[in-house]
Amino acid sequence: MDKQEEQFVKAYAPATVANVCCGFDVLGFALDAPGDEVWARKKETPGILISAVTGVEGLSADPTLNVIGVVAQKMLTDLNLEHGLELQLHKGMPVGSGLGSSAASSAAAAFAVNALLGNPFTTQELVVYAMEGERLASGSAHADNVAPSLLGGFVLVRGYDPLDVIPLGVPLDLYASVLYPQIELKTSLSRSILKQEIPLKKGIKQWGNLAGLMAGLLMKDYGLIRRSLHDEIFEPERSVLIPLFKQVKDAALKAGALGCGISGSGPSIFALSPSAEVAHDIKNAMEKVYAGSGIETKSYVSKVPEQGVRLVEQSIYQTV
Incomplete structure (x- = not known):
């Protein structure tokens, strides 16, 4: 042949x-x-x-x-x-x-x-x-x-x-800690609850935060990144769909996160930090919140790669 x-x-x-x-x-x-x-x-x-x-x-x-x-x-x-x-x-x-x-x-x-x-x-x-x-x-x-x-x-x-x-x-070292609560949360539901109109005051804050985050990344300014990683508009509406979200976010920030929020449409929650050591501390803190809740989770720590x-x-x- x-x-x-x-x-x-x-x-x-x-x-x-x-x-x-x-x-x-x-x-x-x-x-x-x-x-x-x-x-x-x-x-x-x-x-x-x-x-x-x-x-x-x-x-x-x-x-x-x-x-x-x-x-x-x-x-x-x-x-x-x-x-x-x-x-x-x-x-x-x-x-x-x-x-x-x-x-x-x-x-x-x-x-x-x-x-x-x-x-x-x-x-x-x-x-x-x-x-x-x-x-x-x-x-x-x-x-x-x-x-x-x-x-x-x-x-x-x-x-x-x-x-x-x-x-x-x-532009600078950033690590992500991600917690995935294994619950079903459809993107269609997560988007359907969003309001179609944004109050001007909240919009201005959001635009400032996005511009600040871009500037923080390019200027390699962790402090500016920390001040800018906030969602004024969508997180308050979406977070109610994720059990224990507020407690997880509080734990992540207390453990040293630069910021914490919902990944995509959820239910995963992410936190950014400047080192692998802090990222693992954050992961452990996030996992503890769900311990005993009856909800299984998966966790990941990853450097943001080039x-x-x-x-x-x-x-x-x-x-x-």
Whole structure:
């Protein structure tokens, strides 16, 4: 039999924290872990085949109903390629946690397929394709999770028409402590309770906090970051959906957090700090609040990384 060369790639994309208190729908940052992996290889026949979904139950292998299939198909279509792709998804992070689960899958798929095809797109250009996964998952093609998962560090989404994504990097050492209470909190519910109008006084405070947070990051000013990590508008409404939120936030701040808030739509709660030691102290303090509550939790400590998505395996092998 003839020898046939066959190439595959595997990409890892990390979880993310979106909103970041005062940055509702416009700001996010990457974590080191947890994250998702997508494996990809070319196949001669057209179309997308998802041959495996592991790590979580209930996700469809139908490429029109799974974010990795939608992302990959959009890329093939735009490049006018006739061959197909075989994909596999390994979920390394919880679904519905508020940590950008669908975004991590979408980002990993976009990056893996791009590498397999010879990198026709820059990583920043892949944001548009990963957003198609978000459109499928939530009905809205938003970028505040997929952009930091792809680009790493902090990312500001200035606008969508046209898309204007601004990587801020990680100008100073920042660590995230994340507590995930394992309760069901649908994004649709979390968004439905938000008021559509904002009082001018609160709006002014929020804009000042967001500007202060941006300045604090770029000026490497931990004090300014601490003063700015406050959500005047959305947290008071959303926090009632998360049991023990106020107690967790108080414990995190007491343990040395620069700020603490809801990750994405929740229920995960994040806190930022300037060192790994403080971050672990914060994690322990947050966990103690839930001890004995009857609610199981998962916790993570991660440095905010400069790099987001990355290849973890790329091989050309031969079969006989």
